[in-house]
Amino acid sequence: MSTTLLLEQSLNGLQFGLMLFLLAAGLTLVFGIMDMINLAHGSLYMFGAYLMATFAQATGSFALALPLAIVATGLIGVLLEVTILRRLYQRDHLSQVLATFALILIANECVRLIWGSQPMMLATPAMLSGPVELLPGLIYPSYRLLVIGVGLAVAALLYWLVACTRTGMLVRAGASNREMATAMGVDIRRLFTIVFCVGAMLCAVAGALLGPLLAVQVGMGEEILILAFVVIVIGGIGSIRGALVGALLVGMVDTIGRAFLPMFFGAFLPPQYAASLGPGLASILIYLLMAAVLFWKPQGLFPARG
């Protein structure tokens, strides 16, 4: 019984971690290359989820809506980069925080204006709505398996893109030393628009896939944005590998903590204390993890800059 539960929660943790990775990957590159803090990254995730829900309702097909939502969010990302964010690269972190904080407010209100304040429903595709039996006794929703599969595929694709292609090489060069890359003739401006577009599309994938599992609502971007920040700070800013490790770590620790800490405390504490201490500690666990990592390795686990 206990092993089954542990396996199930590990799969949940893996699934959550992979989705966090999709968000963190774009964020860490933007951070690493341009030294730019983009709080509005979570808004792209929100737009992705809303567009997905809209397209799914309009076309009636999950498989058709997904690419549409991804492309549309990518376009929004490019538009945002070219019109506003580009002006902020040369500015200090403070201005970037303020400007992108303003963008969050604007994005949330725009979503409220277009789609209303009520959360939107995004159904799981019909053929994936049932559970499957992975192992004897381990029954798992097939939709979550799809999310894990897509997450792994996108992570692999991204790894190939960054590690094996010429664009990826330029991205890595830009992240480790922007001035030097520019001096060697890399068009950082264009590169950055590409990175931003890819980052927005990754947000859309995460938003679209998590839509049926979480609620599609205003403000959904901010909660997960902070987690994505925790991930990249743990992993080391600018490092894709760090983002992957950090995301899986955060996803696992958070999920496992929420599932088992209440039980753990329940074993030796009176129920009224365990009931509040368990969930309380579980929700701050990842922040403790981050503080610990920063305390011992202030540059994160995999610093991109040598």
Added chain:
Amino acid sequence: MGSRFLAPAGVIALVLLPLLLQAIDQAYYIGFAARILIYAMAASSLNLILGNGGMLSFGHAAFIGAGAYTVGILAAEGVASAWIAWPLAIGVAALVALIIGALSLRTRGVYFIMITLAFAQMMYYIFVSMKGYGGDDGLNLGSRSVVGYGIDLKNELIWYYVCLVLLLAVLVLLNRLVEARFGRALEAMRENETRMSAIGFATYRHKLVAFVIAGAIAGLAGVLLANHSSFISPKLMHWTQSGMLMVMVIVGGVGHRYGGLIGAVVLLGLEELIAEFTLYSQLGVGIVLLAIVLFAPQGIAGLFARSQTRHGS
């Protein structure tokens, strides 16, 4: 023209404001004005570390929450006296700032922003899970703190003047700090920490002291905020609150003497004003903010006076 005439004129205006509001039968706005004063205090304390110290703390709401919850929990346990609860709350906020600051100041740049944010989130979730004191729903204080000596804080006019006196005291304190050797050294550390450390300043300790002072003042603002609405909830510590305080400082003028005050007046005033016309007030606030960053990088104070600050990170 100097701030020599501006400051007394401002004080007189703030003293007369509630009387004027009463005269034109708009007493509702006295409470609103008190709220602005409280946020001005919180933003001014953030301005000390953010503007003068160059420490981009994204978790300042944690100290507001520490102060507010100390008062709230004491009230729930039957201690309503301001003379006990308020100093204790300021002490608790200072202690929280000491712990958070001691750990966070080991990092710099973006990492500092993120770790302060993470600590504030921790505080937020801790109080969300404290079911005994309202948890997610918050806690009703029932009434404002008791001062005695015939001073009834429940009277809106008296409450306004209490907030005003405390804000002025804080502003005087902060100004003297900034003018003194302490503040000058702090600003020098913002510009070049290595050099300051080379000529013999204990930079880490110096910055930590500034961080704790700012935390304690934010704690006092939290005390006032809890009393103001007689209600506390973890929302006081939500990261958007920290963001809003940062926005106030930046809008008002980073490192400017009255940056926090100006920022609080402008931002809360703007919110109220736009809310008169539309339900979507945050949209207007967002657009104005964006315009300020893109076109008035020195903040509003910087539009009028040449600001002396160049903040680094």
